[in-house]
Amino acid sequence: MNINFNQIIKVFTPFLILFLIAYLLTSILYIYLPKKPKINIEQVSYNVEYAKYKLYKNFQEKSVKQKIKPKKKIQAEYKLISNIILKAIYSTQSNGGWIIISENSSSKTYILSIGDTFKNYKLKLIYNNYVIFTKDNKEYKLAIKADNKKANYTIKNIENETPINNQITQSDNEFTIERKLINNYSQNISKIWKEINIQDYKIDGKLNGFKIRSIASKSIFHSLGLKKGDIIKKVNNIDLKSYSNAFSIYKKLNNTTNLNFTILRNNEEVELEYEIK
Numbered sequence: 718m719n720i721n722f723n724q725i726i727k728v729f730t731p732f733l734i735l736f737l738i739a740y741l742l743t744s745i746l747y748i749y750l751p752k753k754p755k756i757n758i759e760q761v762s763y764n765v766e767y768a769k770y771k772l773y774k775n776f777q778e779k780s781v782k783q784k785i786k787p788k789k790k791i792q793a794e795y796k797l798i799s800n801i802i803l804k805a806i807y808s809t810q811s812n813g814g815w816i817i818i819s820e821n822s823s824s825k826t827y828i829l830s831i832g833d834t835f836k837n838y839k840l841k842l843i844y845n846n847y848v849i850f851t852k853d854n855k856e857y858k859l860a861i862k863a864d865n866k867k868a869n870y871t872i873k874n875i876e877n878e879t880p881i882n883n884q885i886t887q888s889d890n891e892f893t894i895e896r897k898l899i900n901n902y903s904q905n906i907s908k909i910w911k912e913i914n915i916q917d918y919k920i921d922g923k924l925n926g927f928k929i930r931s932i933a934s935k936s937i938f939h940s941l942g943l944k945k946g947d948i949i950k951k952v953n954n955i956d957l958k959s960y961s962n963a964f965s966i967y968k969k970l971n972n973t974t975n976l977n978f979t980i981l982r983n984n985e986e987v988e989l990e991y992e993i994k
Contacts, residue, residue, distance in 0.1 A: 795836045815960040828964040891990045903970045912936035926950040951979035
C-alpha cells in the first residue's frame with residue numbers, strides 16, 4: 718500500500734498553524750496577566766432571628782372550625798303591672814302627692830312622687846285609688862287591690878272624731894310621749910290622715926317641706942303643738958326635700974326615742990322637741 722505523505726501533510730497543515738497561533742496567544746496572556754488576582758471579598762454578617770416553626774401546628778389550626786359566637790340574650794321587658802304592688806297612695810286635690818310600691822319578688826318598698834321613674838316607667842298621675850305610669854307614649858294603670866284597702870292612705874276631709882286619751886306631757890315646746898301612743902299611729906297611717914291634712918310645700922317647683930292645711934282640734938297632732946298653716950321643714954335636722962326622706966323618718970319611728978321638728982310658723986322658725994318613752 719502506497720502512503721502519500723505529502724497529501725497528509727497538506728491536510729493537517731492548517732490545524733497545526735491554528736494550534737501554534739493559539740499557543741502563542743496563550744503564552745502572551747500568561748506573561749502579561751497577574752499571577753494572583755486581587756479579589757476583595759466583603760464579609761457580611763447576617764443576624765437572622767430564630768423562630769421555631771411547627772409545620773404540623775399550622776395545618777392543625779387551619780383544620781379547627783371557627784367558633785360561633787353565642788347570640789346575645791335579649792332581656793325581657795319589665796312588666797310593671799304584674800311585678801309591683803301599689804301599697805299606699807297619698808293624693809292631693811290636684812292629682813299630686815306620692816305613692817308607696819313594692820315588688821312581688823322583694824319586701825323592699827319604694828316611694829315615688831309625680832315625675833319619678835321606676836324601671837323606666839314614669840309616674841304621671843295620682844288619683845284616689847289608682848295611679849298612671851307612662852312608658853314609650855303608652856299609659857299603664859296601677860290600682861290598689863281590693864284586699865288591700867287598709868293600705869289606701871288617701872287624704873280625706875277632716876272630721877272631728879271621738880277624742881283620744883292624750884298620753885302627752887308638755888313643757889313649753891318640749892313634749893314627752895308614751896311609746897304605745899306612737900305605735901298606735903305608726904301602725905295605722907290611715908288614722909293619721911283623718912286627723913291632719915298636709916300638702917306639698919314647694920319653692921321654684923321643688924319640694925321644700927309639708928304644709929298643714931287643717932288639723933283636728935282634739936287630735937294628737939294638736940296636742941303635740943302643731944297648728945294649721947305650719948310648714949314642717951326638718952325632722953331631726955333632715956331637710957324634707959323629698960318624699961323618700963319623709964317616709965324614711967316614718968319607718969324609723971318604732972326605734973326612735975327623740976324627735977326634733979323645725980317648723981316655719983308666720984315666717985319664723987320654731988323648734989318642737991319630742992321625747993318618746
